[in-house]
Amino acid sequence: MASSPLLATSLPQKQLTTTATATAGEFRLHPAEKLAFLIDKSVSVNEVLQIHAAILRHNIVLHRYPVLNLKLHRAYASHGKIRQSLALFHQTISPDLFLFTAAINTVSVNGLHDEAFLLYIRLLSSEIVPNEFTFSSILKSCSTESGKAIHTHILKLGLGLDPYVATGLVDVYAKGGDVISAEKVFDRMPERSLVSSTAMITCYANQGNVDSARALFDGIRERDIVSWNVMIDGYAQHGFPNEALTLFQKLLTESKPNPDEITVVATLSACSQIGALESGRWIHVYIKNSRRIRLNVRVCTALIDMYSKCGNLEEAVSVFNDTPRKDIVAWNAMISGYAMHGYSREALRLFDEIKGLQPTDITFIGLLQACAHGGLVKEGLRMFESMREEYGIKPKIEHYGCLISLLGRAGMLKRAYEIIRNMKMEADSVIWSSLLGSCKLHGDFVLGKEIAEYLIGQNIVNSGIYVVVSGLYASVNDYEGVAKVRSLMKEKGIVKEPGISTIEIDDKVHEFRAGDREHLSCKEIYEMLRKISELVKSHGYVPNTDAVLQDLEEAEKEQSLQVHSERLAIA
């Protein structure tokens, strides 16, 4: 659209002779209606500003033309000019329901939840009655508590069965984790729309109830890509990465719908979790060959994460270098990638290269991990300080975890212990395990035992800590200590979670538990295991049975190590 004609004193004749605006020109419209028509055609903020200027030039009093006023508000809001669109609202003498609703929607969408409620209250104070549009807008700003209050208003006005409103309610209850209320609203809907079903699937998935989610998903006749994405991501984010991959494969076998950016991001996350490099690579190639799916910053970040976690750092770096419009999340992923591969200096160097982006708490987790892995004590301590002082980021428990691991590995055990005791927050089992592990590593059994006894005394225990404590006792041959820990475990009914190892072969992920005999090639696997064992023993391998927690004879301990899940997977 041309830029200057709108600023001319009369209405832009040129505009009205083009084909696009011919319909408007055929009628003798009031300038306000013509301008409203132009707003609908506008594609940039500049055009909106010019139209606004034309409105002022024509001395059009906006609140006398509610439709024009509303369209202008919407146009500003849709281009992210929130202040401008709200200014329009506040200049309007008595806003009608449409403008109220649009304004509530604008602030809600932009996260100004308090503002949304102020507007809603102002609406209620006028004699205007909110409608279904208003509620689907205000619900976006509701917590579960305020959602319940709004729910009563909805019921009072008889709008509870409107599909938009009901979906909004399901969404509010889903965010608050109130599945029961969400189900109630959902079940009462006269007909389940695709969107409301998808909202309900999201609710189930977020609760980790993937079975209910899947049942609902399977019951949908016409599934769109959003419902597939919700289901795949639901699996991926709640401990079922294999199911996520399988479902993605199922999607590929159906002709519709086509995967999009979000589908591949969710699936790549599943690949990262199980180290499925081949599947991840396949998806990368699929994206490159697809004309629909763009390698945008989010897709690239998922690829960086996948390649890093699947052990291919070079490919992660290569994707990072080709990532367009890198945001802090992309930088964080690459920093963490370097950190987990032990390239500490590269991680720190990358941090120095970030320009014009505010680092987040996660940036510092990556950096501190890099320092911990590389034994860069001075740098790590300085980093921890600058996080608080320079960047104003409050350390979370995870940051302390990195710090303790950093000091612990460097043998600065006393200092690490002091930091834990002086932390503002309660140390978690990860931190204690890390420090105990360091005590064992550096042979400081006095401090190690002191901590172990403190933990047992304080009842800060779980299977993770028991394992480390017992290992600590075992390494100094304190079998009384080991026995004490064991009986405590029994007494409290703590069971060590069975370890599972997975390995990817020819695009299929195989799972193994210790002593597993479920696998189809079980016989061959055990035969291979026997050969490997002979080989390593002939090279002087002696099994270290100290870490075996079960109460077994030495030979049995060896046997239990022999069929360790990782060994099975490798065989």
Place this chain on the structure above:
DNA sequence: ACTTAATTAG
């Protein structure tokens, strides 16, 4: 004229 579901980093 105003309205509904999904995304990455530890």
